Amino acid sequence: MTDAARNAALETLCAVREKGAYANLVLPGLLRAGKITGRDAAFATELAYGTCRAQGFLDAVIESASGRPIAEIDGPVLDALRLGAYQLLRTRVEPHAAVSTTVDIVKGGQSRGASGFANAVLRRIARDDAETWIGRVAPAASDDLVGHLAMQYAHPRWIAEAFWESLQRCGIQSMGQLQALLADDDARPVVHLAARPGEITAEELALTTGGDVGRFSPYAVYLPGGDPGALEPVRDGLAVVQDEGSQLVARAVAMAPVTAGPDGAADSGERWLDLCAGPGGKAALLGALAAIEGATVDAVEPSSHRAELVRTATRGLPVTVHVVDGRAAALEPGYDRVLVDAPCSGIGALRRRPEARWRKQPADVRDLVVLQLELLAAAADLVRPGGVVLYSTCSPHVAETVDVVAEAAAGGRLVPIDTRPLVPESVIAAGGSEGPHVQLWPHLHGTDAMFFQAFRRV
Missing domain, CATH: 1.10.940.10 (NusB-like)
Structure with missing residues (x-):
């Protein structure tokens, strides 16, 4: 065989x-x-x-x-x-x-x-x-350490440079941290499951699957190996395969404090919006949390195929799927919470997409930044005053993260708020997040390199 x-x-x-x-x-x-x-x-x-x-x-x-x-x-x-x-x-x-x-x-x-x-x-x-081969085909470490590490850990040089710039923006100046990041990003990742809130706890899921309870998300379980699709809780819809970082993003949306708008705070029956919902992982977790809180979720996805995946992922939850472009969704404004999990270069999730690193190009980022800013502008139109918009990417690239946040904030309608209280203290203690945003790292948190920043609509 x-x-x-x-x-x-x-x-x-x-x-x-x-x-x-x-x-x-x-x-x-x-x-x-x-x-x-x-x-x-x-x-x-x-x-x-x-x-x-x-x-x-x-x-x-x-x-x-x-x-x-x-x-x-x-x-x-x-x-x-x-x-x-x-x-x-x-x-x-x-x-x-x-x-x-x-x-x-x-x-x-x-x-x-x-x-x-x-x-x-x-x-x-x-x-x-x-x-020996690395020494032969890679740039000399004494002359070009970033290039040497990129070849040693099989990354395109531009991605290694983007990682290094982002680490420095997070206050990490050690080249050893870049080496650790590239090494972890080059390794086969552990499978993460998300237990569906209100249906099964992480402890129960771990016992059922033989996994271990996650470090940070209250819904996370790490699998030792095997095919997760063969597990009974996954087949029954009680759990899904989802990186722990993505779980923390959805949880942060539900946890973010909203303040009273001109017509008073919506303290019950809140309306939530996932503006970039496909293929549905975060929408499903938001839907489960909304069901507990008595809220409803609208999920937007322009691709009909991906929209069907969202419907499948959120079946039985208070989620309505709209097949429409998030930049022109024509939905009724006044949402209390909006998630903009924007299309991005995805360079923070390369370890889970083995061929992706060799397909992406630096030029891809420029067009994506335009789209990300347009989606944030649409979110500002749809969220109510005092409501919260949470912007996230599975990329740590500075152009897609802190630069987008700065430009969105310059418009005056969305004000960045400290996002660190929206994650467990252990996340911040693990390092890599200087605030007000949260930046996760494979080598520090064992997650994809997720970035997220919360805004309040003024």
């Missing part, structure tokens, strides 16, 4: 390269179709996701070992070389097994010349360990 596991990983890599597919959507179907389970499924997962995460580093090594630019290597052969190089440099697979199985794969679908080329390249790679 180990060969079946390698083939499933290789098919995943091919779909990612040829079709722009997402590895975490392709691989599970291949495992089910091939009836690959247990240790072989875990091996296939490690190979597929690990190779996607390490692609930039692997490509640099392959170019050096082959003497050819990546663009000149045939796609299927390149997929196999990446898979073989990953086994050689980042797993405990015996070198002879990594080389021979990869060459056999190439032989099965390519010419004799292609298999000979793959054999020669992989044997050159196998002569040295990962540390």
